[in-house]
Amino acid sequence: xxxxxxxxxxxxxxxxxxxxxxxxxxxxxxxxxxxxxxxxxxxxxxxxxxxxxxxxxxxxxxxxxxxxxxxxxxxxxxxxxxxxxxxxxxxxxxxxxxxxxxxxxxxxxxxxxxxxxxxxxxxxxxxxxxxxxxxxxxxxx
Amino acid sequence: xxxxxxxxxxxxxxxxxxxxxxxxxxxxxxxxxxxxxxxxxxxxxxxxxxxxxxxxxxxxxxxxxxxxxxxxxxxxxxxxxxxxxxxxxxxxxxxxxxxxxxxxxxxxxxxxxxxxxxxxxxxxxxxxxxxxxxxxxx
Numbered sequence: 149x150x151x152x153x154x155x156x157x158x159x160x161x162x163x164x165x166x167x168x169x170x171x172x173x174x175x176x177x178x179x180x181x182x183x184x185x186x187x188x189x190x191x192x193x194x195x196x197x198x199x200x201x202x203x204x205x206x207x208x209x210x211x212x213x214x215x216x217x218x219x220x221x222x223x224x225x226x227x228x229x230x231x232x233x234x235x236x237x238x239x240x241x242x243x244x245x246x247x248x249x250x251x252x253x254x255x256x257x258x259x260x261x262x263x264x265x266x267x268x269x270x271x272x273x274x275x276x277x278x279x280x281x282x283x284x285x286x287x288x289x
Numbered sequence: 290x291x292x293x294x295x296x297x298x299x300x301x302x303x304x305x306x307x308x309x310x311x312x313x314x315x316x317x318x319x320x321x322x323x324x325x326x327x328x329x330x331x332x333x334x335x336x337x338x339x340x341x342x343x344x345x346x347x348x349x350x351x352x353x354x355x356x357x358x359x360x361x362x363x364x365x366x367x368x369x370x371x372x373x374x375x376x377x378x379x380x381x382x383x384x385x386x387x388x389x390x391x392x393x394x395x396x397x398x399x400x401x402x403x404x405x406x407x408x409x410x411x412x413x414x415x416x417x418x419x420x421x422x423x424x425x426x427x
Binding site: 159160161162163164166168169170173176177180181285 | 365367
């Protein structure tokens with residue numbers, strides 16, 4: 149098991165980058181191959197998902213510990229937790245939004261095709277997973 | 290079997306020459322994929338190939354704990370992230386071009402084989418560098 153953890157620390161960020169790239173490239177494929185112009189509303193879940201992934205990776209993991217003494221005073225733990233909470237809320241809203249857009253695209257014929265909706269959901273999921281993978285990597289040390 | 294010193298340097302420069310041949314054949318395949326079909330769209334992949342060896346260029350020459358260790362330095366992790374993204378990107382760009390109908394099957398296979406050749410060359414380079422320090426790769 150120890151070897152696995154070491155290996156993960158080495159290739160983890162690369163895997164995270166690969167998943168992140170895969171998510172965005174699926175979206176690029178959907179936009180390029182779409183017969184109709186994809187409105188900006190459809191871009192939003194992906195953009196906010198990337199933002200959320202960035203947000204919850206910006207947290208220094210030590211700050212959530214019990215005996216962390218911050219220069220801002222003894223009760224600054226709530227700032228970190230608020231930051232994380234906002235990041236989680238944004239990521240779940242993106243997921244829900246992309247699934248909603250998929251359902252809407254599947255129901256009407258005039259808007260973007262089903263592949264656009266599917267690619268949107270894939271993009272959201274993969275970007276968030278990539279953020280999680282990156283987070284597990286830099287907590288290995 | 291221990292080789293004599295001159296044999297070892299000969300073998301080493303032979304390996305370097307083979308590595309150079311690999312890289313140049315990768316470049317040739319990439320350019321052929323565009324030139325044979327008179328369609329210069331696949332050259333977009335070159336952007337990804339520029340991003341791909343960045344961590345190697347930054348960290349392989351320096352003496353700091355390199356990519357092969359578990360060191361959690363922020364910049365090393367970020368360059369690994371970029372490498373992962375550009376690996377996927379160099380597979381994704383030809384596939385998207387094929388999906389959109391901009392290039393054909395022949396150009397797609399040439400692009401992908403150029404990627405495989407570059408990948409082998411980079412992995413071999415890493416392994417050779419690891420051997421130089423008389424330590425294991427991981």
